[in-house]
Amino acid sequence: MTGKIEESPLYSIANPESIAIFGASNKYTSMGTSILSSILHIGYRGKIYPVHPSEKTVLEYKAYQSVADLPEVPDLAIMVLPTGVVPEVMEACGQKGIKHAIVVSGGFKEVGKDGAGLEAKLKRTAAQYGIRFLGPNCIGAVNTHFRFNATFLPCEHPPGFIGMASQSGSFITQMFAYLGRYGLGFSTGFSVGNEADIDIVDCMEYLAACPDTKVISLYIESIRRGSEFVEAARRIVPQKPIVAYYAGGTEAGRKAGLSHTGALAGEDPVYNGIFRQSGVIRAWSIEELFDICWCLGTCPLPKGNRVIVQTHSGGPGTVAADACERFGMKLPGLSEETKQRLAEYVPHTGSMSNPVDLTFSRRNLDYFVNIPEILKQDENADMLLLYLMMPLRTVRMILETMGVSGDELEAETEKFVNEQSRYLSDMMLGSEKPVIGFSYYSGENPFIKSLYDLGAPVLPGPNRAARAMGAMLEYLEFREKLSPASG
């Protein structure tokens, strides 16, 4: 691929102006209907042509008895049909002139010999008509920025910057809520299924060219085109980071993958080698995969591995220090200049070593803006890691001592939380060095929720933050190694 997104076989799959959908009906529990519901739910603006043998309308859209009857050639066909009829529908789509398809239906190679035969037939038919397709045995694609969600779960969160190609559809759909919880989301996600035609390498190429995608994430049970994978990744990584979770490295994972998508997986060391050679960061859990994407997509790259940890609680500071070192970072001492500048902010109970333990700060903006500003400017710091918490009772107490009470208290508490989170997120997101937060609080806490919504990276716990920061350093190294200038 040359790098122009319109030339990708996935362009019309992720950005169709018109779609034909096979298998949607007025029966709510059918998979096809669910997919059409998701397409409507996200506010798709293109034309929708349900094809149904008997229904006159499907979810209030005029239905067509066959694809031949459609008033135009749609950009994309989506098939959610019994396995046996898929090849003939593919043929009919070819005759109509359709060039792109998503085959959701399962029952192909993943179920054994008979299915493999049917899959071969499907490929031949598609090839004959020049049709490029995703699947079979996939759950579709989502392009949140284009308001297109052809998967069976609704995407109820705002568009994001994480591109994903996944050999499990669950890690697209079932992550909508997971990512949304942290204010994250997919830019575009592809469930590649059995990869009979389009595969994960094609998806990487598309996502590399996609302007809405800042980081590429992969869920891999097996890489089918090894050398193409390596070659594509090495081209992409200097421009955009790639992070992969690989599930087939254990015997149990390998067997599970085999029965899931018919993938033949390899040993851990083999895949470690492939990833290292490709410049792909390996994540060891799905959560870690997205943690790394979160930091890479919201922070500038660090220049080195020296971290200053800021805390107002000793324990979380100590745990963060321990975690940083375990994930490859160093905690330098503060420069003399920084110590002098900090003096007015740090109470006598606090500590000016690293972690900087403030124990408490006189004004909230000290903790969230002024002190981190000073620490960021320390010549010994490549990154900052901030411990964040703001229990609502504490906020209410602060306001009460300022004379706020009664009906005003709730409104003022909300206003206070929103202002503080705005200042903090502006500082974090505008920084020329990575500033990452961590908290044991989550979206139930309004301060943390507000930071998520504003796009600030506030990771759940210091270990997850430290691992993601370590991965940023891995990317730094890969990018340097693979950039043409360094060759």
Added chain:
Amino acid sequence: MTGKIEESPLYSIANPESIAIFGASNKYTSMGTSILSSILHIGYRGKIYPVHPSEKTVLEYKAYQSVADLPEVPDLAIMVLPTGVVPEVMEACGQKGIKHAIVVSGGFKEVGKDGAGLEAKLKRTAAQYGIRFLGPNCIGAVNTHFRFNATFLPCEHPPGFIGMASQSGSFITQMFAYLGRYGLGFSTGFSVGNEADIDIVDCMEYLAACPDTKVISLYIESIRRGSEFVEAARRIVPQKPIVAYYAGGTEAGRKAGLSHTGALAGEDPVYNGIFRQSGVIRAWSIEELFDICWCLGTCPLPKGNRVIVQTHSGGPGTVAADACERFGMKLPGLSEETKQRLAEYVPHTGSMSNPVDLTFSRRNLDYFVNIPEILKQDENADMLLLYLMMPLRTVRMILETMGVSGDELEAETEKFVNEQSRYLSDMMLGSEKPVIGFSYYSGENPFIKSLYDLGAPVLPGPNRAARAMGAMLEYLEFREKLSPASG
């Protein structure tokens, strides 16, 4: 200690019938006032005597100018005072006949030589009067079952079964919300601070004898009485599991701990040795510490390491299989009998290997009750791991096809979710083999929230579940090794 809880120096600290509190006032932002607020908030039923030099009442309680004026000898004194006056207040308490204290005030050994001198003086005074005390430089103690919360954050969640002794107060107070999110909570928690008198070993002894505590958790920056620690743990572990997070294993963690509590930490391998010898499970993050407690406190012990994974999504099943193997478990094939019994439940798209991938199930109770019941009875299974998700839209769609609509839909959806979670949690909590759930959904999802509230262990993600299951196996081994019968 003989094992009778009333004989522990911590008994009156965790179960005081009456308290004197020094440092509480009517100023909301003071630490002392916060602690008194927390005591009131949780519904403490004992007598409260604020001691204050000038106020007539403190938070509506009659205040006393000095401890000598109190109408009785309280069980416990809580001191949140400027460092310098603590020894003389301890002296006054001794003269009054008080035998137990919590010293919250900091500024002692952790700040250097002068502080260390003051701490020595404090110890001498306490010893002179036979006073046992927690701290200094701690944030108190909480006994949720006794409705006593002498820490500066309110505990807004129900009592739980996790006992904790922590060298960081944050890992008591700042965990109230974290644990509450998962339906968990502390039974009793002690912040030990500088351990000038009572230390973490005393806390372990108390928690071992505490009937509300099912699992003992420790946050450790340094163990001061090494041989007593080992000896106590070896006695406790056959009856009750102990899980510890140790933060001082890296250079950065060691330094941070030193400035936090003046602890002198040792290398990782030294602590690994201590923990192994003691039968204490080592956790590698605070989240992992509590994950392990969650499973140990809600599940029977497994008899071996063979896990059957049940899923309806291939990807999460594969990831769970991979994670289980990485954490020391095996995934056996299903027995022939199980396969026969499952046949009526598993659709043709599904898989009867392990993970058992149902792809979908005809009835919800199949997935949540009937199928796990069959799997549990498999002679090859020591544990079950279930993938759990129930998006609300799916529930609504199921109900709509059953003819429910309009105003009824919300109420019926809630009822359906609650019924399903009740069946599932009954099955999980009543099982003679461990049944553990995992989900990428969290408390925002009503099904998962309901399971948390019912006390079922549903861990956030397969890796965390697998690690906690692996830790149950570690405990099994430690318990066997340390039980007198096996000696």
